[in-house]
Amino acid sequence: MSGLTLDDILSAMDEASVQERSSDYKIAVLVERSSIMERLEVAKEFIDETTYANWNHDDELKDQLADIDLVFLECRLIEGIKDISKIRQIRSKRPQMPILVTSVNTDPEFVASIYEAGATDFLTVEEDIRVIFSKIQTFLRMSKVLSLVEFKNEEVINTMQTLRRLQSSAKQEKVSRILAETQRDFAEEAAGINQQMKEILDHLNEAFFFVDPQLQVGDSTSTACEQMFGTDIARQYIGSTLNFKDPEIERHMAMALDQVFEDIFPEAVSLSLMPKVVETQEGRILDFTYTVVRGRSDEINKVIVVASDITKTHHERQELERQFQENRCIMNILRHMDAFTDFVADFKGQLQKLRSDLENRSQVKHILHTLKGNSLVFEIYELGHLIHDTETLLGEQDDLELAPHLDKIESCLQGFLDHHKDLLDIDFRSNPEKTYTIDETDFNALDNLFKEVDAPRRAAWQGIKARLRHKHIGELCGQFEPLVKRLAKQEEKEIRLKIIGEELKLDLDPIRPLFKSLIHLISNACDHGIEPPYERLANKKTKTGHIFMRFLFVNQSLKIRIVDDGRGIDWDELIKKAVEKGFAGQLKDEGINRSNAYQILFWDGFSTASSITQTSGRGVGMSAIRAEVKRLGGTIAIQSKLGRGTKTEIIIPLYSLLKLAS
Incomplete structure (x- = not known):
């Protein structure tokens, strides 16, 4: 009997029976970032009778976890490994307690390691305050249900098995009588626990249910399940039960659950494949959370599913x-x-x-x-x-x-x-006459008039004309800064653009089309060149990537130089990719080798992107730049060092610009 006495069993049962939780909740908060703490304080206002216990990340957790209902932990950028270890420590002490984690680092591998350590859910640091409130409220309610589930599934079952062993070996009538009475007590306790679970589930605003390894929903479901899914899902099978707007999503959920129960891959990886936000046939937007329940042999015997209706918040x-x-x-x-x-x-x-x-x-x-x-x-x-x-x-x-x-x-x-x-105040239908300082008609009339005057006056007019036409080149650069900011946010990178030489003046009309195409170079630098912060730090770079755009006059030419300090280009890999994409003949015809491999980037239809996105992938952006440079009578070349960055240099002869302007 492993040293377990009847008194021990009865004592444990008495203790468990009085552990009915009050409506007070206590949340352990391990947060350094003030902006996160401010959002938590706001969320707290919406949750009744909840207190925060503010801990430091370095605190030794011994008995402090005993009265905690939920942990909210910030996984820091530099001390991430230490904080993940802290999550494991908490999980080992409180296997069923919800642990919400947030971090500025949203790299998929990093988030996966957070889940593997035992986190219940992950929130970004910029998460909507209503989502934070909803998650905390959901998991606080779950914490009470989970404690009852744990008690029902482990303590009662284990104790009943122990009693059966005691009964089979009992020789004395007194022990048999005690055992019979105790079994009746346990039956009453179990019935009471079931009733408590039913009352809790009936008052949950969230859909709460269990799924077993056969993908069948358990008997215990919250009342909200029928409201959200439009039917009683108890004892139904996942696959065609939840009335999603897209039935394929539920079939995907069934396959993903199968993979969870097979338990071949890390738990976090399998759970990451589960649908997170789904629309139902009635137009509800549901946010799903999944928790694995393991048995004594560490096998997965249940998955707890909680769905919150976030329709209003979502819209x-x-x-x-x-x-x-x-x-x-x-x-x-x-x-x-x-x-x-x-x-x-x-x-x-x-x-x-x-x-x-x-x-x-x-x-x-x-x-x-x-x-x-x-x-x-x-x-x-x-x-x-x-x-x-x-x-x-x-x-x-x-x-x-x-x-x-x-x-x-x-x-x-x-x-x-x-x-x-x-x-x-722009009318797309109108055709406003293009203007400089004076009407273009008057300007041309003056120009024709000065063609008939003597040389000194004609030379003076040429100077005036140049001043009227010439503008700062920076007037064409207004689009680049917003582009970099947007792409940096989209790609979750830190990128800074520095433009040098904006004060140069020349006739901008001939080069306007070129500048409209230069967005492709900037996009490529943001998309393919600059690395994410974690990759840059691993390579001993600053976490902020830099793009420099410089304009200068050299040898009667306008030189445009665009440099980034990103990952650079692997020329051998570029040639290999060209072969894979069917450009082998063109490689041979143009005599491409490592020294001139940059020419591949300008081929119509060639792209290094693996998929087509809003930013890149169609293979026409770079060829558009080359076409504009060629129209202006210029040249373009690219130099790159793997791991160091890439430099693109465009040279446009000024006489070509003068010729086009005239």
């Missing part, structure tokens, strides 16, 4: 994000109004150019790709996504009728300008 958050993005877009445009006015005029002209030659599909792809990039620079995402979808259709259907799609694209920009007309 409110979407609307807030939409309004925030729209306001940011308008503020960005107002800060760079000259550049945006040029964008609208260029957009209209490029659409006319497309309509005049729809059969030239190569030109269509180049123009659409550049228009999309410029739309996203100004954060007009609806327009950018529409062009992206048109690009995709164009790649799938050689005989695609383009005219209707161009009409939709034009209507989208026109609708945007109409909606914000009070602020932007």
Whole structure:
């Protein structure tokens, strides 16, 4: 009997029976970042009778965990390994207690190690305050249910088995009588526990249920299950029970649960494959959380599923994000109004150019790709996504009728300008005459007039004309800073752009198209070049990546140099990828080797990206830049060192710009 006496059993049962939890909750908080603590304090206001116990990450946890209902822990950036060890320590002492973890490091491998250590859920540091409140409230309620579940599944069952062994070996009538009475007491206790569980489950706002290894839902489900899923799911099988809007998601859930119960892969990896946020047929948005329950032999015998209805929060958050993005877009445009006015005029002209030659599909792809990039620079995402979808259709259907799609694209920009007309005051339908300091007609008349005067006056006029036409090159750079900020946030990187030489003055008209294409170089540096902070720190770099853009006049030429301190290009790997993508013949024809392998990057249709995204992957951005450089009579070259970074240098002869301007 392993030293277990009848008195021990009765004492344990008496102690367990009086452990009915009050409505007071205590949360252990291990947080250093003040912004997180502020959000927790706000969340606390919405949770009744809850107190925080503020601990340090370095505190030795001995008996402090006994009266804690939930742990909220910040996994720090530098001390991440130590904090993950702390999670393991907490989990070993309190196997069923919820542990919520947050961190600025959202790298998938790092988050996976947090789950593997025993975290119940992971939140980003910028998580919506309502989501934090909802998660805490859900898991606090769960903590009471889990303690009863643990008691029912372990203590009662183990004790009953021990009593049976005692009964089989009992020789005395007194012991038999005690055993019989004790069994009746245990039956009453078990019934009481079941009733407590039912009362708790009936009052939960969340859908709470168990799934067994046969993927069958258990008998104990919360009342909210029927409200959320539209049916009684008790004793039903996962796969076609939960009434998701997309039935394929529930089938995916069933396959993922199968993998969880097989227990071949790490628990965190298997759970990461489970659906997290799902829409039902009735339009509810449900947030799912999963907790594995293991038996004494460490086998998985249950998965606890909790679904919270976040429909209102989800829609409110979407609307807030939409309004925030729209306001940011308008503020960005107002800060760079000259550049945006040029964008609208260029957009209209490029659409006319497309309509005049729809059969030239190569030109269509180049123009659409550049228009999309410029739309996203100004954060007009609806327009950018529409062009992206048109690009995709164009790649799938050689005989695609383009005219209707161009009409939709034009209507989208026109609708945007109409909606914000009070602020932007731009009419897409009008054709304003291009102006300098004076009307262009008067300017040309003056120019013709001075052709007939003597040389000194003609020379003086040339100086005046240059001053009127020449503007700071920085006027064309307004789009780059917002682009880098957007891509850095999108890619979860830290990137800083430094522009040098903005004060240089020249006639900007000939180089405007080139600058519209340069967004592809900047995008590539952000997307492929600059590494995530954790990768840069591992390679002994600063966690912030840098992109330098410099303009200078050298030897009667305009030199544009773009340098990043990212991961660089592996030229051998680039050549290998070109072969894999079917460019072997072109490699041979152009005599490509390591010294001139950068030419591959300019080939029409070639891309190093593994998938097509809003940022890259179609293989037309770099070829568009080369086409513009060629039009200006210039050259472009790329140098790169693996692990150090990449430099792109464009040289445009000034006489070419003068010729084009005239």
